[in-house]
Amino acid sequence: MTQPVPQESQPPAPHPPLTPGDTQAERTRLSWRRTTLSATLSVLLIGRLAVHDNVSPLGALAIALALICWLALMWLTHRRITAMSHRVPATIGRTLPAVALTIVAFAVIGIILVVVGGVVV
C-alpha cells in the first residue's frame, strides 16, 4: 500500500488539511453507519419483545418510545455525517452524549418490558 507522503511546505495549521488518501472521515462515517445498523436491530428486538403475545398499552408505549429514540439516533447520525462531509474536523457538540442517552433509553425500555412482563405472567 502506498502511503501518500504529506508535503507540508508551511507549518501545520491548527486544522491540517485533508491529505489525499486520508480515509479517517470515511472510516468514521462507516462507523456511524454500523452503529445505526446495530441500533436498528435493537429496536426490532424491542418490538418483538413488546408484541410477544399481544400488544399491551405498555408494549405500544415501549414501541413508540423506542421508535422516537431510533429516529433521534438517525437524525443525529445524519447530521454528524453531513457535517463531516462538509468540513473535517467538524465540531461534534453534544452529539455523542445524545447517542449514549438513546442507548441507555433502549436499555431502560427493554428492562421495563422484561420486569413488567415477568411480573404479569
Add this chain to the structure above:
Amino acid sequence: MQPHRTKAPPVDADGARDNGAVLTTVRRWFDPQEVRDVGSTPDYRFSLANERTFLAWIRTGLALLGGGLAVAGFLPPLHIPHLREALAIVLMALGGLIALRAIDHWARCERAMRLGQPLPASRFPALLAIAVGLGAVLLLVAIVLPGT
C-alpha cells in the same frame, strides 16, 4: 456508580482534585464547550479516532443490549425460575452501562488529548471481560447441571 473511576490511577489530576468529581465529569459529558476550552485542538485524526472508539463501545453496548432482548424474546424458560429474565436484565443493564462509560471515556480522552496528557488508563475493559467470561461459565453450569 462506576467503581473503575475511583480505583483508576489519578491520571486526571484536575478531576481528582475536585470535590464534586462525579458532577464535574457528568457536566463534561454534556458541555462540549468546557471540554473544548481547555488546551489546544489536537490533530483531527486523533479526534476522529476517539469518536470511532466511542462508536465501537456503543456497538459493544448495543450487542449486549440486543443479546438481552433476544434472551427475553426468544429463549424458552430455563430450569431455574427467572434465570432467563435475570440474564436478560443483566445483559441490558450492562449495555446501558457500557454506553455511559463510552461517553465518559470519550470526554476524558478528548480532554487528555487537548491538554497533551497521557490518555486515561482504565480497568473497565478488563473488568467487562472478566464479568462476561464469569457470566458465561456460571450460565453454562446453571444450564448443564439440572439436565444431568
